[in-house]
Amino acid sequence: MKKKSIKIIKAKLDKLWSEIIRSKGYCEICGKTTNLNAHHIISRNNKVLRWDLQNGICLCVSCHKFSTHSVHNDPLGFMEWFRKNYHKNYWYLRRRKNKNAFYTISDYEEIYQNLLKARDEIQKQY
Numbered sequence: 001m002k003k004k005s006i007k008i009i010k011a012k013l014d015k016l017w018s019e020i021i022r023s024k025g026y027c028e029i030c031g032k033t034t035n036l037n038a039h040h041i042i043s044r045n046n047k048v049l050r051w052d053l054q055n056g057i058c059l060c061v062s063c064h065k066f067s068t069h070s071v072h073n074d075p076l077g078f079m080e081w082f083r084k085n086y087h088k089n090y091w092y093l094r095r096r097k098n099k100n101a102f103y104t105i106s107d108y109e110e111i112y113q114n115l116l117k118a119r120d121e122i123q124k125q126y
Helices: 002-022 063-064 076-084 087-098 105-124
Strands: 036-041 054-059
Touching: 002 036, 002 054, 002 076, 002 105, 036 063, 076 087
Parallel strands: none
Antiparallel strands: 036 054
16 A cells, blocks of 8 residues: 555656646747646656756757757757756756655655645746
8 A cells, every 4th residue: 555655646746746847838948838848857767856846847849859959869968958058957956866865655745745835836926
C-alpha cells in the first residue's frame, strides 16, 4: 500500500509541476502559445530537482522535441542558450544537481503543498 501511495503522490506532483511550468503561457525559446510542454532542465530522475520550479521551462512541442534544434535533439546547444538566458537558474541547478534526497510520504505532501502555494501565487498575478 505504501508504494502505491507514493506512486500516486508522485503522479500528482508531476501533474501540478507541469501545470505550473506551462502556466507561463508561451514557449520561452520561440514565443509560441500553443502545444506547450513542461521541460525539466535536469532530468526528472533527479529527486532533489524533480519538482523544483527553477528546474523547468515552458516550451512548444517543436522546441521541446521535434525541430532539429530542439532541446532533446541539441542538448548542448540548449544548455548554452539556457546558461545565457537564465544565468541564475543555471548556477542554482549546477549547485543542487548532485545533492541526495530521501523523501517520506510527509515530505512529498509538503512539496505538494508548496507547489499549490506557488500555483496560487502565480494565479494571483493574472
